[in-house]
Amino acid sequence: SSHPPILGSFLILIIFLLYRIPLRRVHPGLRTLNLLRGWGKPAKLPRLGAPSPGDKPALVPLSKFLDAQYFGEIGLGTPPQNFTVVFDTGSSNLWVPSRRCHFYSVPCWFHHRFNPNASSSFQPNGTKFAIQYGTGRVDGILSEDKLTIGGIKGASVIFGEALWESSLVFTISRPDGILGLSFPILAVKGVPPPLDVLVEQGLLDKPVFSFYLNRDSEVADGGELVLGGSDPAHYIPPLTFVPVTVPAYWQIHMERVTVGSGLTLCARGCAAILDTGTPVIIGPTEEIRALHEAIGGIPLLAGEYIIRCSEIPKLPTVSLLIGGVWFNLTAQDYVIQFAQGDVRLCLSGFRALDIALPPVPVWILGDVFLGAYVAVFDRGDMKSGARVGLARARPRSRQADLGRRETAQAQYRG
Numbered sequence: 001s002s003h004p005p006i007l008g009s010f011l012i013l014i015i016f017l018l019y020r021i022p023l024r025r026v027h028p029g030l031r032t033l034n035l036l037r038g039w040g041k042p043a044k045l046p047r048l049g050a051p052s053p054g055d056k057p058a059l060v061p062l063s064k065f066l067d068a069q070y071f072g073e074i075g076l077g078t079p080p081q082n083f084t085v086v087f088d089t090g091s092s093n094l095w096v097p098s099r100r101c102h103f104y105s106v107p108c109w110f111h112h113r114f115n116p117n118a119s120s121s122f123q124p125n126g127t128k129f130a131i132q133y134g135t136g137r138v139d140g141i142l143s144e145d146k147l148t149i150g151g152i153k154g155a156s157v158i159f160g161e162a163l164w165e166s167s168l169v170f171t172i173s174r175p176d177g178i179l180g181l182s183f184p185i186l187a188v189k190g191v192p193p194p195l196d197v198l199v200e201q202g203l204l205d206k207p208v209f210s211f212y213l214n215r216d217s218e219v220a221d222g223g224e225l226v227l228g229g230s231d232p233a234h235y236i237p238p239l240t241f242v243p244v245t246v247p248a249y250w251q252i253h254m255e256r257v258t259v260g261s262g263l264t265l266c267a268r269g270c271a272a273i274l275d276t277g278t279p280v281i282i283g284p285t286e287e288i289r290a291l292h293e294a295i296g297g298i299p300l301l302a303g304e305y306i307i308r309c310s311e312i313p314k315l316p317t318v319s320l321l322i323g324g325v326w327f328n329l330t331a332q333d334y335v336i337q338f339a340q341g342d343v344r345l346c347l348s349g350f351r352a353l354d355i356a357l358p359p360v361p362v363w364i365l366g367d368v369f370l371g372a373y374v375a376v377f378d379r380g381d382m383k384s385g386a387r388v389g390l391a392r393a394r395p396r397s398r399q400a401d402l403g404r405r406e407t408a409q410a411q412y413r414g
Contacts (some may be wrong), residue, residue, distance in 0.1 A: 013372050076159065282366065
């Protein structure tokens with residue numbers, strides 16, 4: 001059940017006790033899930049250990065680029081070597097480039113690389129790993145060291161040192177690596193995901209986290225990842241909680257989608273995956289084609305659709321029915337706008353991909369949706385299953401964003 005908003009001094013207390021991770025955003029091109037791995041296997045939820053009294057939930061500031069990819073900073077080793085990572089709810093492993101990467105692996109030369117010789121807490125593992133993403137593959141070896149994230153220090157995690165990154169996408173991507181926030185069943189080589197480790201080692205009170213993605217293209221601040229809970233200042237109550245149907249990806253049930261008053265999609269219900277690593281909303285090819293006919297999308301190369309910028313005020317609302325509640329997206333939400341000088345380009349935030357494995361159609365709700373609606377990801381415990389809470393993101397003043405970023409950066413340095 002959703003919790004009532006916390007008022008007065010309790011609100012102030014929560015804001016300052018949450019671990020906050022500022023986010024930045026960059027444009028990676030489309031990244032889709034590897035939906036073949038772990039699909040359709042309901043996982044037994046892991047034993048996450050008893051929360052330690054006195055532990056406090058953390059904030060990681062996020063940075064951004066063009067409203068398309070969001071990332072924040074972590075540290076690995078002693079003293080911490082800093083890396084920027086995509087916090088990805090569509091995968092479960094942590095990896096960064098290695099100083100030992102292959103000479104011909106071009107992405108290594110454009111990013112920070114982990115140096116095991118510079119860390120006094122480094123523990124070799126040496127197991128080989130490979131992760132296949134929609135836009136490329138990463139190969140390397142597993143290692144163990146201390147993780148610093150949002151002011152939380154001392155967690156001993158197994159992570160990947162990337163020795164080879166296959167794709168040009170990794171070269172042009174600004175973040176160094178990826179930190180997966182999905183379920184253990186998706187983790188390559190059975191490596192415990194970082195969130196599980198933080199809870200197991202008593203460094204995080206609850207296996208809960210939430211994203212606030214700042215979609216204001218006028219500011220550099222990308223929002224926040226909150227570890228251990230959520231910040232009521234980020235959203236307009238109440239939160240609508242829905243159960244996770246298959247605890248592999250963050251998969252929920254969506255009842256239907258409407259475009260204005262004239263078009264219904266996902267008419268018999270469908271699966272929806274909440275994925276912070278995908279910048280757009282993805283749906284079945286025929287339904288996305290019908291959607292673009294309804295909003296006047298003009299086909300471009302590689303499945304992109306252009307929207308006439310002048311038409312944005314007239315475009316219909318796209319509404320998603322989840323948990324009996326309508327989540328409305330206006331054209332300001334679902335059209336991605338790029339401006340360079342006097343030139344403005346408007347792209348549709350919907351893309352087509354047919355995912356045929358489950359018995360129902362699959363939609364992927366990426367940053368176009370998660371920017372409009374704050375998502376609280378709750379892994380649950382042995383008594384209650386995993387769930388996701390959704391509420392409309394609250395617009396924030398730029399001065400407040402600046403103040404929060406300065407506070408979070410001071411916390412990280414401290």
